[in-house]
Amino acid sequence: MTLENTEITTFDGTADKPDRPLWRSIGRGLLCRCPNCGKGQVFRGYLTTVDRCAECKEELFHQRADDLPPYITVFVVGHIVVALYMATEEMTTLSLAALLAIWLPLTLVMTLAMLRPVKGGTIGMQWAMRMHGFSGNPDDTDH
Numbered sequence: 001m002t003l004e005n006t007e008i009t010t011f012d013g014t015a016d017k018p019d020r021p022l023w024r025s026i027g028r029g030l031l032c033r034c035p036n037c038g039k040g041q042v043f044r045g046y047l048t049t050v051d052r053c054a055e056c057k058e059e060l061f062h063q064r065a066d067d068l069p070p071y072i073t074v075f076v077v078g079h080i081v082v083a084l085y086m087a088t089e090e091m092t093t094l095s096l097a098a099l100l101a102i103w104l105p106l107t108l109v110m111t112l113a114m115l116r117p118v119k120g121g122t123i124g125m126q127w128a129m130r131m132h133g134f135s136g137n138p139d140d141t142d143h
Helices: 022-030 068-091 096-128
Strands: none
Touching: 022 096, 068 096
């Protein structure tokens, strides 16, 4: 266990929890790495998360990255693809079939490439903000 994830007891007997930098944790998640140590993998499959980091043993099974990653992915990819599709349609005389042959596969590839890092970033955000059981308090979990 690293120093980042240990409790420090103050003189008055209260537990002072160490900082978990938000942007660093999100960045590590975007790289599909453990938000705590930055070394271990977050995923064991395409979108299946590990229960705990193999490097620092941080528990990651608490994550609840259900709807946010697909929402962000659809939002970003949709804006990029629609803008580029409209620009291509204005500047060329390609048929609708040709445009669909270009943009449908590109949309699929962009979506699949972006979904996993966005889920990792969401897990990093939840860990940094101590959401969904990441606080270490058993009363703080969602059932």
